[in-house]
Amino acid sequence: MFALADCNNFFASCERVFRPELNGRPVIVLSNNDGCAVARSNEAKALGIKMGDPYFKIRNIVEKNNVAVFSSNFALYGDMSRRVQAVLREAAPSVEVYSIDEAFLDLRGMDVDFDRFAKDLSARCRKLTAIPVSVGIAPTKTLAKIASKLCKQYPKLQGGCYMHRQEDVEKVLRTFPVGDVWGIGRRSAKKLTDSGIRTAWEYTQLPEIAVRKQFALPGLRTWQELRGIPCIEFEDIVEAKQSICVSRSFASEITELAPLSEQIANFAASAAVKLRHQKSLCLEMAVFAVTNRFKENAPQTHGNSLVTFPDGTSDHRAIVSAAVGATRELYRNGFGYKKAGVVFLKLMAERDSVGSIFADEAALEKERRLSSTLDTLNATFGQGAVLFGVQGDGHVQSAREHQSPHYTTLWEDIPKVKV
DNA sequence: TCTGGGGTCCTAGGACCC
């Protein structure tokens, strides 16, 4: 058996932990630049606010219904996520953190009352972190996902649902929309409903050949998983990322080279920190800057510039300065850039590096020490404590009007209690 | 006026090899 622990409306729930008066009131959390709604409390969902709705389009609903609005606060969400993970790790020997708000638990070999286990785990998360968590348990990951969704639909399940008997699974799948199944995206869902397949159950009744032909291997795996045959591996070891990207939309368009370079230098700097954190080297870096695609009448451009590091590097100076050079390459006068980013495309593990026979080892060692000193200083005194001049003041230009405090990660933001 | 960010896997087709 596998369990899926899924935090309900995670970002909205995090905001409520330190603002309990918001319970019962609709809450939404916005994406970068206060652009779109990316998390909604149940009350906000009931008002018809959809995932990804642009804020300016739902402003009316927000104002009329006294919706509490937050800019995203990833320092808070990341920290709350770690707290929930800690509770999960006490419950099972093996945990796969799937995303910031979801984790699978490997329950194979465990001999317990799984329904009790699920409900107890949910209650324990709630008690220790104040985050509501839905725990679904089933013979495959895909079915566990469905079981956890049931918890959100039926409060009487008390946050835990064990779904395993063939007849129970069938009963659930017979009404479960095929498009809500993990692994069936918008495209496949449309194809399916167009041909009359509406529920997960109907999908499982398609012949294997047809599934393979129309939806290839991923579709076949989902088909098997729904039929109770596990095909998706449990992966508790965190692999190094194969690509690293830091990109942002700007609050207002950037037309000049200097401020654009400054933003991109900052993206490169934070991507380089991530790169060194996972002990990788970058062999190829792409830098891009694009205009506002929603402005149909404005001139559009998609600037792109590729940089290669033949021996691989994680050197802060090399990366930031190459990113600035690439920006000069791609920049064109007369355009309003709305979004830009830095992507490391080809990575290799530091330990697999053979270097170059021409490399100056002493110089490389100096580079490594500089980068690592920089990382230590910024980790200790806050990101941006030490910067290169090209990074300006180290701030990325973005609107966040509704930011909540860093309750759990900044001394000055820790809530004070009167005795 | 205002429209997010960061990933993975799979497949088809081209280029190339003997």
Added chain:
DNA sequence: TCTGGGGTCCTAGGACCC
């Protein structure tokens, strides 16, 4: 008219996830 057979590697684009 006829036009081999078998293989690898790489890339772009699609689909999916949160």
